[in-house]
Amino acid sequence: MTTIWLTGLPSSGKTTLARELTARQSARRAVEHLDGDVLRREMFPELGFSRDDRMENIRRIGNLAVLLARHGVLVVVSVIAPYRRARDAVRAAHRARGLSFVEVHVHASQAVCAARDVKGLYARATSGALSGLTGAGDVYEVPNAPDVQVRTAEQGVEECVLTIERALAATERRDKEALV
Amino acid sequence: MTTIWLTGLPSSGKTTLARELTARQSARRAVEHLDGDVLRREMFPELGFSRDDRMENIRRIGNLAVLLARHGVLVVVSVIAPYRRARDAVRAAHRARGLSFVEVHVHASQAVCAARDVKGLYARATSGALSGLTGAGDVYEVPNAPDVQVRTAEQGVEECVLTIERALAATERRDKEALV
Numbered sequence: 001m002t003t004i005w006l007t008g009l010p011s012s013g014k015t016t017l018a019r020e021l022t023a024r025q026s027a028r029r030a031v032e033h034l035d036g037d038v039l040r041r042e043m044f045p046e047l048g049f050s051r052d053d054r055m056e057n058i059r060r061i062g063n064l065a066v067l068l069a070r071h072g073v074l075v076v077v078s079v080i081a082p083y084r085r086a087r088d089a090v091r092a093a094h095r096a097r098g099l100s101f102v103e104v105h106v107h108a109s110q111a112v113c114a115a116r117d118v119k120g121l122y123a124r125a126t127s128g129a130l131s132g133l134t135g136a137g138d139v140y141e142v143p144n145a146p147d148v149q150v151r152t153a154e155q156g157v158e159e160c161v162l163t164i165e166r167a168l169a170a171t172e173r174r175d176k177e178a179l180v
Numbered sequence: 181m182t183t184i185w186l187t188g189l190p191s192s193g194k195t196t197l198a199r200e201l202t203a204r205q206s207a208r209r210a211v212e213h214l215d216g217d218v219l220r221r222e223m224f225p226e227l228g229f230s231r232d233d234r235m236e237n238i239r240r241i242g243n244l245a246v247l248l249a250r251h252g253v254l255v256v257v258s259v260i261a262p263y264r265r266a267r268d269a270v271r272a273a274h275r276a277r278g279l280s281f282v283e284v285h286v287h288a289s290q291a292v293c294a295a296r297d298v299k300g301l302y303a304r305a306t307s308g309a310l311s312g313l314t315g316a317g318d319v320y321e322v323p324n325a326p327d328v329q330v331r332t333a334e335q336g337v338e339e340c341v342l343t344i345e346r347a348l349a350a351t352e353r354r355d356k357e358a359l360v
Binding site: 030042044046060068073 | 210212222223224226240243244247248251253
């Protein structure tokens, strides 16, 4: 099956889109939403936000996604995943097992994300209470060639989700044809 | 679906039985083998062998099993899981989601396990190079009422696996009837 990985800045809208996508797709097939905040808290609380720890966090969540996807589950991941190399490695891990991978760049400008500031992280970064926030001190490597980009400042949730669903269908059709 | 948890001393035969069971069952349905040594190395390398860390290790592996089992996968877990309370909590987590849980006590005496010593752990414990090994310094709480017990010093691999498969079938039949 397939993993859909939503990558983007904090407050770009990853979790919101992942929840809506999961709800819509679960009417049709087995779906699991893996959320970065939840997994850090429940499964990998030892990992911090250094480059090494972020790389490792992405690797582990990628392995969880593979574990589920290879049993026919559609996996929706909402994790910042700021490094190209880490995202590419997760894609490679999927492809090596014949699984599809859809990289979704959830785009919103840093200014828009900081204004939303759903979890108050940008405010804490500005006041100096938090260091190393992605997009406010720490790097976010914008995807060069995502399978799809959605722009949450200009598009509503439904439009974004429909765009992702079209990319999902196209990817699964292409990968299926490649297997024939 | 169902999780089959093989609990027992180091070198009691858990991984051997889990591999054989996984191979046999995978001809019939989706199966995933979760092995304690592999998961500690790949997913939770920060966890050690204190009581708290072992409890946490069992909790996390239990959550992984639930994640897979609720998508129809038969999950075969080979993890020492020395504490009754932790095993019971994993069972409860499955039952709360309508999933079946089969606790298998893989029995062999401490003397037999120490003589096998597949990974050389008992030798290291005896020489003082390793402390806190389950069965050689650290507690193993024998299951009071496992769904099935296999005795690997007296039974061969095939006989043990057939015994587990009978318990699996009985549990799934019972849980299915309870749902009607």
